[in-house]
Amino acid sequence: MMSNEELWQAVIAQIQLNISSANFATWFKNTNILSFNEGGVIVSVPNSFTKEWLENKYNKIIFKTLREIDPKIKDIKYTITKGGLKITKKTSEILEQINQLELLETGLNKETNLNPRYTFENFIVGPFNELPYAAATALCQNPGSVYNPLFVYGGVGLGKTHILQAIGNEIIKNFPDKKIKYIPSEKFISGIINAIKNREAENFKSKFKAIDVLIVDDVQFLAGKEKTQEEFFHIFNALYQKNNQIVISSDRSPKNIPALTERLRSRFEGGMIVDIGIPDLETRVVILKTKAQEKKVEFSEEIYHYIASQIQKNIRELEGCLNRLIIHQKLNKTPLDLELTKVILKNITLSSSKTASPKKIIQTVAEFYDLKEKDLLVSTRRKEIVFPRQIAMYLLRTENNYSYPFIGKKFSGKDHTTVIYSFEKISREIEKNEKLEEEINLIKQRIYSP
Amino acid sequence: MILEILQEKLKQGLFVVEKIITKSTTLPILNYVLFKTEGNFLNLSATDLEMGIRWWGLSKIEKQGKIVIPSRVLSSFIGFLPNKKITLKTKDLNFFIETEKNKSQIKGMSSEEFPLFPNLITEETMVFDSFLFCRGLNQIIDIPAVSSSRPEISGIFFQFKKDHLVLAATDSFRLGEKKLFYSDFLKEKNIPLDKEYLFILPQKTAREIINIFGEKKRDLKIYFSPNQVTFEILMEETPFPQIQLFSRLIDGEYPNYQEIIPQKFTNQIILDKKEFLNQVKIASLFSGKISEIKFKINSSKEEVQVFSQSADLGEYHGSLKAKIKGETLSVSFNHRFLINGLLNIEGNQIIFEINGQEGPAILKSDQDQSYFYVIMPIKSR
16 A cells, blocks of 8 residues: 555656656655545645646646556645745844743743643543543652653544643742753744754753653654754653653654664663543543533533534644634624524534445455555455454444444445444454554544544 | 727726746746636736736637737837737737737747636635725834744734724834724625634735725725635626636734733824924934934923934934824834835824833824824934
């Protein structure tokens, strides 16, 4: 199975031969394949000019090239995503030298980069994040001596950053003398690049080595950046040897981060690894209520339940829905009822329910196990098929709550007892087998990623 | 293509579109203007791929067609012609410009190579008085700084609220905010917006908007769409677009700047704007490379002392009378930032509120509540 990246590389390699290099540089810069499924490809482009141009001028050749690689492709769509404006001028450096003070950004602490808003007090604990919470709070009592490094991973919008920042803020409270630094790994990467460019790499590293608690967010972005990984490795070692605390987050577990050097992976795995799961309905309702309270608004119970039942996998999206309702209520100055809520949130809920269609689930499972979709659906007892099929059944049940007979029908009319058996078997396995649980979480992530 | 148009009109059109043409070496076609007939109109287009401008002018069209022409030679040439009827013709890729006494032939290129303009997709629209809109925009246009690490602050932040538009800009050392109340100049032209719209407009686009629409007292229509924003004015003679400018937006979340606007102050100073500006300008002559001007705020004497010093040049002392609240305090500011803010404040009196030597200060007018300017001091040494 080709990755999106490889697929697009194949396309542009082909196109490069057919058009002038100036045109190529202009129209194919910052383009890539956003998604690829069911015979449809979505190409992301940086601006509307590129969109028009690719749609109208190069669509044929792109289509042809894609079909040569995969004849199933029937349709190409182009969509504008962020590309970042080209910015060439540099900020005046003199200003910084002469002690010109900067406006503090939203209460962010300049030394630590921590936002005081993220604390354990406003962190909502549920079955899905009990373990990371327990590990994090224990760590704050005695940083550096237990759970070092602490590696927190979980899907998008489930509160990784919150827990990391809360650790920082709690340690400041407990140990005001400790030097703490929170850094998103993208910032770390650009810091390293700049330091190397300005020949200040040593200086950069020694600054980090003087930190007592280093918190690095979204470490998966280090993937494939070997030079950065190397520098990070040295910083990591220096801190670790001094028993200084390191906290790391990622959207997946260390072994699932591609292109991570072995020595860094084994360092990450050397401490405590905890994952944040997906909150259950009750917890989602509590989260909504708490957020509403923070914003000093109130909605009816049924509205909270409606949002929580529609948005299942992402706390940030929950908050997004809530914000939409708040804006609407403010503008119209009338309290919302459930009907109106449904209308306002129609787009959001539509898209989230669409992505979990049975087709999508089956297809994702097949892809994950490197099988063809129809393999999963036909009747066979081949072992390499049976297991993925059981997983697909399990997901259809847990994610969409379909009835056992309905699921059976999808799989060439299997009896509902077979489905129940599969569901129970996978449920039991997950309890025992951590690796399987993670595997299923990865599949879920793929199902729900756009 | 064969058409006739007045020199004056064509000159105006070229003037509008050619501004955004930047010399592009990678894609030479971007140095060209697209000439295209559309019914009874001549349409000119230019783009730098981040924004695009289209202009339409009524003209007598005999034969439809299109061609792209290098902008530089063209606008200079048109500028020299008398304000009379001009005939434009194309033959293959040659462009003929003829008047009674002049004849020229310019080599063009095929319009096939010219970037395609996206369709105007729109959710809602909003209409402003172009003169007042641009005047408001002008009050903060110089503030954003081009920063590669924080592209979101390199543009102007637009927030269309229910009854007013908030414009904000910062370069992380200072921040300006301007409010435009719909009721001040919209009359009954608009239906209230369904949604709030937020976007970050590149500074370059904002400058073009001021250049193009700032002098005209016309209806400026804003079209909102997901990835871009379009500004449009119609012709005076017929309800057809005269100029459309569209731009992509800067991706990112604008900082929640409300939180840094000072609500309290240690010192409040009320000054005569002209006199204050004058003192700052004089002091700036001696402030040297680092642009620092020191103020000593003496509440018992009701006086602000101004001091600047340069190692090469010498020094300056000045003073001015003011109404002062708070203890005596010394504080330094960058004169460029101060002057830039002061020039944009309307009214005769300035309210200058300071928060010690290292806190954010705010400048505002005693009369006009729609504008303020937050500025950070220079750390005194």
